[in-house]
Amino acid sequence: xxxxxxxxxxxxxxxxxxxxxxxxxxxxxxxxxxxxxxxxxxxxxxxxxxxxxxxxxxxxxxxxxxxxxxxxxxxxxxxxxxxxxxxxxxxxxxxxxxxxxxxxxxxxxxxxxxxxxxxxxxxxxxxxxxxxxxxxxxxxxxxxxxxxxxxxxxxxxxxxxxxxxxxxxxxxxxxxxxxxxxxxxxxxxxxxxxxxxxxxxxxxxxxxxxxxxxxxxxxxxxxxxxxxxxxxxxxxxxxxxxxxxxxxxxxxxxxxxxxxxxxxxxxxxxxxxxxxxxxxxxxxxxxxx
Amino acid sequence: xxxxxxxxxxxxxxxxxxxxxxxxxxxxxxxxxxxxxxxxxxxxxxxxxxxxxxxxxxxxxxxxxxxxxxxxxxxxxxxxxxxxxxxxxxxxxxxxxxxxxxxxxxxxxxxxxxxxxxxxxxxxxxxxxxxxxxxxxxxxxxxxxxxxxxxxxxxxxxxxxxxxx
Numbered sequence: 230x231x232x233x234x235x236x237x238x239x240x241x242x243x244x245x246x247x248x249x250x251x252x253x254x255x256x257x258x259x260x261x262x263x264x265x266x267x268x269x270x271x272x273x274x275x276x277x278x279x280x281x282x283x284x285x286x287x288x289x290x291x292x293x294x295x296x297x298x299x300x301x302x303x304x305x306x307x308x309x310x311x312x313x314x315x316x317x318x319x320x321x322x323x324x325x326x327x328x329x330x331x332x333x334x335x336x337x338x339x340x341x342x343x344x345x346x347x348x349x350x351x352x353x354x355x356x357x358x359x360x361x362x363x364x365x366x367x368x369x370x371x372x373x374x375x376x377x378x379x380x381x382x383x384x385x386x387x388x389x390x391x392x393x394x395x396x397x398x399x400x401x402x403x404x405x406x407x408x409x410x411x412x413x414x415x416x417x418x419x420x421x422x423x424x425x426x427x428x429x430x431x432x433x434x435x436x437x438x439x440x441x442x443x444x445x446x447x448x449x450x451x452x453x454x455x456x457x458x459x460x461x462x463x464x465x466x467x468x469x470x471x472x473x474x475x476x477x478x479x480x481x482x483x484x485x486x487x488x489x490x491x492x493x494x495x496x497x498x499x500x501x502x503x504x505x506x507x508x509x510x511x512x513x514x515x516x517x518x
Numbered sequence: 519x520x521x522x523x524x525x526x527x528x529x530x531x532x533x534x535x536x537x538x539x540x541x542x543x544x545x546x547x548x549x550x551x552x553x554x555x556x557x558x559x560x561x562x563x564x565x566x567x568x569x570x571x572x573x574x575x576x577x578x579x580x581x582x583x584x585x586x587x588x589x590x591x592x593x594x595x596x597x598x599x600x601x602x603x604x605x606x607x608x609x610x611x612x613x614x615x616x617x618x619x620x621x622x623x624x625x626x627x628x629x630x631x632x633x634x635x636x637x638x639x640x641x642x643x644x645x646x647x648x649x650x651x652x653x654x655x656x657x658x659x660x661x662x663x664x665x666x667x668x669x670x671x672x673x674x675x676x677x678x679x680x681x682x683x
Contacts, residue, residue, distance in 0.1 A: 257572070260561070260594025303667065307659035314663065317568025321597075376632060392598035396567055399600060399683045402632050403658060409636055460631065467634050 257320045257336065258389065263328035266386055269450065274387055275330030277451045279339065280491055282322030283350035286340055288371055289315035290506055294358050307407055314400040321393045341510030345503055346493040353436040355499045362415060362425030366433050369408035373464050374440045376401040377457035409468045416472030431477045438481035444491040525558040526551040528586040532578050535571040536662050539617045542575060546605025549596050557590045558583055563601045566663035603682050618646045620668065620679040645670035646677055
């Protein structure tokens with residue numbers, strides 16, 4: 230078999246000598262029953278999957294920015310692993326959205342070809358990377374919130390979404406423990422580490438309220454995020470006590486006329502993030518990698 | 519091509535791309551193989567959601583079966599029940615240890631709210647090189663999603679440990 234260039238050979242689906250590239254298996258839900266359960270509105274379910282999928286995709290992108298930037302090799306590997314788990318969750322959820330809304334769009338269509346206002350992630354996920362203290366603050370809040378949601382979502386009316394959530398719970402448990410241990414180490418550490426942990430929490434706390442503000446779609450087909458607030462507060466209290474920290478007292482960052490990330494209204498950081506995330510796919514439409 | 523081996527036997531020979539000393543069956547990733555009128559359906563489950571080896575596993579299974587004469591093959595992904603390290607077979611555990619990777623202990627029970635664990639769990643993990651149980655965890659995240667990093671205090675060697683999930 231001959232090719233004009235090496236990239237063509239890598240993308241060939243019938244050559245069994247290649248490794249992971251162009252295997253021809255592009256659907257992470259392949260072989261699963263993805264029919265929409267009776268009584269569930271497909272487009273509404275798809276919107277919900279996009280919300281949870283976008284949270285994971287955008288958070289994963291921010292975590293990937295730590296590659297070559299983490300303070301220690303072990304933590305770089307840990308952050309990359311967490312980013313990979315979330316990317317895996319994003320792939321399944323975006324693929325689920327494409328099946329549920331009947332458009333047949335792929336995970337790549339959603340990730341690379343949507344404009345900013347169609348992304349439904351909470352704004353917390355998109356905030357600029359910040360320092361290690363902020364990373365731990367974001368990761369602690371994000372994984373505590375998401376783990377509480379996913380534990381309830383395992384009982385979803387949609388068996389596909391339920392299975393994705395059940396699997397995600399095991400991963401998010403590790404993410405939350407990682408962030409919680411660092412929060413304790415930094416908060417109850419030196420004056421400098423404590424100051425950075427404190428500043429990290431202060432900086433992201435205005436975006437915490439949004440996590441628990443229910444959107445109509447979430448209430449209709451998913452887990453009402455307001456219902457996990459008590460568990461979130463309880464877990465964070467377990468972390469803050471040994472970390473000798475207290476929850477910041479700062480006002481929530483309001484959206485535009487009450488509209489926030491779930492409505493497609495994002496912060497300035499989001500445009501720059503998407504420009505990087507989508508640039509290759511947009512420059513080379515239809516490219517395979 | 520004349521088929522002499524059952525599809526199950528063929529699928530059971532396929533190895534994991536990242537732990538090539540183990541088969542997918544050893545890992546508990548291979549869930550089911552059914553064969554009806556020459557059509558083979560293989561069900562596999564990812565160890566972790568983002569496992570980048572899933573596509574390669576599917577590809578390897580299709581090719582192994584094709585080479586054995588099975589031309590009508592479908593690979594299905596199964597997410598539920600979620601993979602558990604408890605599914606690694608006794609053979610798989612032995613092969614891991616022989617390759618210098620500490621096999622997992624029993625996975626934590628899962629019922630009710632997931633508890634927060636602020637201290638790394640005190641597990642007795644033997645060093646796969648010298649056998650000492652004087653080992654410590656360096657990081658709960660290793661070179662692949664399914665492994666943690668540990669260090670032996672007796673022989674001072676670092677090693678990998680398949681995580682309990």
